[in-house]
Amino acid sequence: MERTNRALSRRQVLKMGAAAGLSLGALPLTRLAARAAQGRLRLGYTRFWTEPPIFVGMKKGWFDTPELKTEFTHIPASMRQIEAIVAGDLDAGIVSGSAVMIAVERGLKVKGIIDHNSYKYNDGLPVAWVVPANSPIKSVKDLKGKQIAISSYGSGLDVRTRRLLLDHGIDPKTEAQLLEIPMPKAVASILTGRLDASCFPPSFYWDLPKEKIRILENMWYHAESRAHRVPNFFIVMSDDYIAKQRQTAVAFAKQFLKAANFCNDNPAEADSIWSEWAKGKRTVKILYIPRDGRIDAEGAQEEADMMLSFGYMKRRVDLKKEALDYSIIDAALKG
Secondary structure, X not given: OOOEOXXXXXXXXXXXXXXXXXXHHHOOHHHHHHHHHOOEEEEEEOOOOOOHHHHHHHHHOOOEEOOEEEEEEEOOOHHHHHHXXXXXXXXXXXXXXXXXXXXXXXXXXXXXXXXXXXXXXXXXXXXXXXXXXXXXXXXXXXXXXXXXXXXXOOOHHHHHHHXXXXXXXOOOOOOOEEEXXXXXXXXXXXXXXXXXXXXXXXXXXXXXXXXXXXXXXXXXXXXXXXXXXXXXXXXXXXXXHHHHOHHHHHXXXXXXXXXXXXXXXXXXXXHHHHHHXXXXXXXXXXXXXXOOOOOOHHHHHHHHHHHHHOOOOOOOOOHHHHOEOXXXXXXXXHO
């Protein structure tokens, strides 16, 4: 069962207490805060993203234990989750790798702590560029002057499309039209032939009718991408939460690893749970869900450097030093 809770403001809490005839003076405020915070994790997530370990853990009750009380808030945008973390409304979130990079480059105090799922060569499906089956576009070079959907500017799909075009002699600024189109709309446009091409993550193309689409290229054409795991979604936490609630953070990481390994070991049941959440057919076989939850810093750095080269970041961020914290997942792996 979905559990979506929203944190109350201090003013709301005080009003509720007054209405109920409660006295906050009955206990020291520091003790009240400590009791309220002990074992509590406020996590942002998105119901329709590729988050099967989270859905499995919620279904199984693994994120609600004597040591861990997780409150889930549906926020369907990575940067909005990060903004809520910085504002103190959330403790953690499940966000795109590119969002983490932009946040750290802006000086926001968050860290990536767990690789929720990523892309790995020959394990799961890759990001791909898709065209209508009857399209005259036969090679990447034919994308010159064409319209290409990339979800949102600054996303991993965006920067990978820009690199694809440059690698094939096409200037993405002047010789192609990169369009910010929501993925469901891009799917419909490809199926009806109203769009030249789209860059899709596997969850949006894996079960499309094969007679209506053609995969033009995928991300593995580039040797650097094949050499590392490429980030999809990270679990992030605020620096403050990591410092002050480490025990709870580790407890969450342990339960997440339990759910991630369940997805790998019991794909049929994981598919059923994920499909129930998505209200449509889903399968974990298209994903790479790391059993150890450790983020591949080199693969993430590759994407960050692309974002810098295309003007989405103003300085180079050393992700391993500035954006990633391995202490939580390492403690969870030690048991």
